[in-house]
Amino acid sequence: MDTDVLIVGAGPTGLTLAGDLARAGIGHMLLERRSGEPNTTRAFAVHARTLEQLDMRGVADELVATGQQLPGIRLFGKTMVSLAGVPSRFPYVLITPQYETERVLAGRGVRVTSGAAVTSVDQDDDGVTATLDDGRTLRARYLVGCDGVHSVVRRAIGLSYPGRSVLRSIMLADVRLREKPAETLTVSSAVGAMAFIAPFGDGWYRVFSWNSDERPVSEPVELAEIRATVRQACGTDFGLHDPRWMSRFHSDERQAPHYRVGRVFLAGDAAHCHSPAGGQGMNTGIQDAANLGWKLAAAVRGHDGLLDSYETERHPIGRTAVKSSGALVRSGIARSAPQRALRLAAVRIPLSVPAIRRKGALMISGVGISYGNGVDRVPDVPLPDGRRLYEALRDGRFALLGQPALDIGAWSERVTPTDASSAGDRIILVRPDGYAAWSGAPADTAGLLTALRHWCGAPAGKPVAS
Known part of the structure; x- marks a missing residue:
């Protein structure tokens, strides 16, 4: 083996995964096909649950110090x-x-191997072999494809990758504006x-625009076309000028039927990919990682019984992101006035109900994500030693809230006891990703065990249970 885990793609998902493996002391290589290409970032929104993961x-x-905080998201129209x-x-x-x-x-000690384009992936019972475009081969126990919509690993x-284009020929541009928009996010x-x-925050703005005159992505973008589209959508083009980059792309709704095939993961x-509405793409990927x-x-250390739970837990979340972002973008695009009125009403009316509005906020922020069967998000509670729970999770280990009757010394290298009280004086075993693995009464030693x-x-010194 050249390493334990090969990661293909050094975007936010791959960088998060590489940082976590580095923190755990797991050998890995992060491969990126690009080499010195300009950054054509599309994501700007970082939601609460992603910030909690980064915390x-x-x-x-x-990261918070680099941007602007918006107390809400304005959907199409006045919602x-x-x-x-x-x-x-x-x-x-x-x-x-x-x-x-x-x-x-990347600042978490991540090292990227640039200019390393993977062309094929083969696996057997013992490991995975990746072939690069220069003929080299690399072998690892596991491989994770974080290489985007056109994933070589997936193929x-x-x-x-079933699905369809929800918006064709979205125009992108980095520009300057003579008129500052009234809102941070327009x-x-x-x-x-x-x-x-x-806003990029340095005087440059990223503009996404779409009109019903959908053109091939191969057709060059003209600044006049972007100006006209922005003016049509916003009532003004904000004095858009001096583009430093322009392009087109299709926004698809797609999801792979599986996130795991043997020793390879996606x-x-x-x-999964979806429309940019709601800003779910990058956030969902970081949370996948x-x-x-x-x-x-855990699998590299011999405890591989958790690997199937990755697809079981994350595939439904990806499906929800595809559906919800698609519903949002369809509410904003319409080719006739009656259709537009109906679609906006379909969003605005439900969100006028407080309970639905709260559920929508929890969904968009990611704080409401649950994996079912009690595997729910654990709030960032204060601990007796003055830290917060999420600070205690920074070593990548499990945490135990409460004072159990069971001596957990045999798991001391994997579990951090906190002696913190929890709701109802229950014991909560918190996973490294901030979700509850188990909750029970302090006397329920059998359940905790x-x-x-x-x-x-398995406890230290004993073979791992199958």
Whole structure:
């Protein structure tokens, strides 16, 4: 073996996964086909649950300092989803360019092998072999494809990518504006047009625009076309000028039928892609990696019984992101006035109900994500030693809230006791990704013992339970 885990693709998903494996002391290589190409980032929104995951890695506050905090998200029209009531240290959406997110993730000791394009992947019972475009081969116990919508890894393991284009020929541009928009994040639409404008923070703005005159992605973009589309959607083009980059792309709704085939896994856009509405793409990918990293670390150490739970837990979340973002974007695009009115009403009316509005905020922020069967998000509670729970999780180990009757010394290298009280004086075994692995009464030593064996492996000095 050249390493334990090969990661293909050094975007936010791959960087998160590499950082987690480095923290766990697991050998890995992060391969990136690009070499010195300009950053054409598309993601600007970092939601609360992603910031919580970054907090568990000690880099959230650094990222927050780079952007602007929005207390809510304005959907197409006048519909606003407030995030102020989200139960988190981060009750907002952070607007910052993707390259800032990548920078803080790379700062966790991540090393990227650039100019390493994977052309094929083969696996057997013992490991995975990746062939590069220069003829070299690399072998590892596991491989994770984080290589985007056009994933070479996904194709190599024979997985389809069913779905369709929801928006064709979206125009992208980095520009300067003579008129500063009234809102930090501008999202607007009209019959036959839509526009999204986000700041880089240095005087440059990223513009996404679409109109019903959909052209081939191979056709060059003209600044006049972007101006006209933004003006149609927003009522003004904000004095858009001096583009430094322009392009077109199709926005697809797709999801791989599986996230695991043998020793190969998919994460991020290689596993699912969707419209930019709601800013779910990068956030979902980072959370994929947060779910998978500690499970791969356990597998390398011999406890591989958790690997199937990655697909079981994350595939439904990806499916929800595809559906919800698709519903949002369809509410904003319409080719006739009656169709537009109906679609906007379909969003606005339900969100006028407080309970639905709160559920929407929890869904968009990611704080409401649950994997079922009690595997729910654990709040960032204060601990007796003055730290918060998410700070205690920064070493990548499990944490135990409460004072159990069971001596957990045999798992001391994998579980951090906190002596913290929890709701109802229950014991909660917290996974490294901040979700509850198990919850029970302090006297339920049998339940805790079973949970420790299942989630953390056999006690020290004994073989791993099958």
